[in-house]
Amino acid sequence: MSGPAQKYVYTPLDQLKEGTVANVFGVVIFFKLPYRSKGTDFCSIVTIVDQSNVKLKCTFFSGNQDALPRIYKIGDIVRFHRIKIQKFNNDFQAVSSSGFSALVFEGAVNAPLVPRTSSKGYSFTSEDRKTIESFRNWQFGLQSFSSSRRNLSDVQPGQYFDLLCQLVGKAKMDKASYLLKVWDGTKCTFLPWKIFVEDEALEGDRDSISRLQGITVDILVYDNHVELAKSLKIGSYIVIQNLHAKVHSSANENQGHDTYVEFHLHGGTCYGRGISVLPEDDSDVKELQKVLGAVKLQSNPPLDPVFDVTTSDTQLSQMSPPFDALERYQQLSVTVLPVRHQWQITPLADIIKNKAPQKYRIRAKLKSFQPRHLYQSVKLHCTKCNYLLDTPDEEKLSKIFEDRFTGSPKTNTPDTFWYRSAVWNTVTLDKRAVAIHFLKKYDILQSPEDSLILVEGASFKELCKLSGHFNTIIPVKSKEEHLEVDLSAPFLIQGKKWLYGCMKCSNLKSLEELKSLSLERGWNAKEIAKVLGVELLTHMFVMNLTLEDDTGSVDAYLWRHSKQFFQIPPSVVLMDRDLQERLHRIMNELCPSTKQITEYPWMNCCIRSYNSCNGGKERICYEIFDTILSEPDMDISP
Known part of the structure; x- marks a missing residue:
């Protein structure tokens, strides 16, 4: 809301004088997003120009980041009040002085005249309006304020560009x-x-990510940009400045149709590098929303979905990537390399001779694998302390619940304001009592398929039955007058997914903390774990594969990228007989015990070498990554 009109005098940039405090208008031709300086303040650097064609570099500092100019793109128009003019290397520069304030306007003709500012009160007169319009018409007529923004369809390998997305x-x-x-x-x-x-690490709506997987790109941001990236809200509209479309170095990178690009936002602030969040009323955002709304996606897309855009056939063909190389690569192999398919194949004998770390593409056969009992390959991993342990099978789980959880719950458990309790006696010989505490939502109970329940005194088999009816189950024990979680057993059950917490890294809180989620939509395992202080363990397959080609053999671990390799979620495989059979079938196809190795199928794999120090002895190990089975039920002859 603007305050009472006040008469200000604005100085053209070619009439500035050293040592004065001035008010100016200008068009942005370069800027750095606010970044933390070496001290405690934030810093913003802006270069502007006006109709006199004189440039002025401005450097502003503030302890409050929001007090700095909110500039989103080249061509924005700024109004600065009370900037101090200094001279450096015979050029005028400006710094903020006492009472500094800034208004920023979109530079597009006919864009709304709504300023971006953190000031609660500011003046904006009809003369100011005329000045903004004159700057808009001036820069539009010159067409010299070219933006470095690019659409993904226009990006060329090796470019640095700005992306609105x-x-x-x-x-x-x-x-x-x-x-x-x-x-x-x-x-x-x-x-x-x-x-x-x-899946557990990726934030965002799973359905949206799945539907958009053929049209999204993955961007890695580094160093000083990480904290801002963490704070970004899913669905927000952002501009990533000075994004690098990096070409992967390979022998075939000059063959355009085989080239692929990696998108990186490198550390530092050079060339205005950074991320800004745009408001939804920004005119560029509104245009982007129209483009996004015109994209028609398949409701059940394949691994790399085809999508329809309301454009001409010529435009569509230009946007569609060439898949010839990928198709050639997949021939006569039971695996797919989704990224590095253009790497040259390295014989295993050469890999063994090289020092670590290195990355390779190989073509080999699976000579053998460990463990032979595949259920033993499912492990639990803590990403915080790197602890790795076996996942309990059904026999161990039955024993755990018999020893720790099938005591007699309190039959006179009173209802509370956040859950209601019910107790029933089992029909087994021991006539055990089982208590279920139903969490309330909006002070009412939910239908079973939407409910979170705390279960006390149930056996493993009873929990399996309950998991088929209720959305989320937390096994609990009574301690004095309270209920508590025991991390020696599954912390949370959702269908066939039995989740565990790290006993080393978890800092358990009261179950009453669950009431803070009672107004949330759905029961998200990560959110439940967070409020209860549980550090969730990640399920993964851990296997040792012996790979062999005509020159030699290596032992390679499959673990961090095992879910990608099998396309089977390890978190549910132990509770799903069909998935267990599918996993056995896959391994029998890759390493058939009834055939000679000459009849085994070929596998294209990416492996990396790394140095490992175990027991004080250093050795080179190998790990499979970026490799996917092309067909879960493949039957490919060599």
């Missing part, structure tokens, strides 16, 4: 990098780099 998913990779999964309604003409992420 919508965020559909995100995930933490490590301390120095973060994944953003975005789309802009167009499709990259070069095969984009796809990064494998565990």
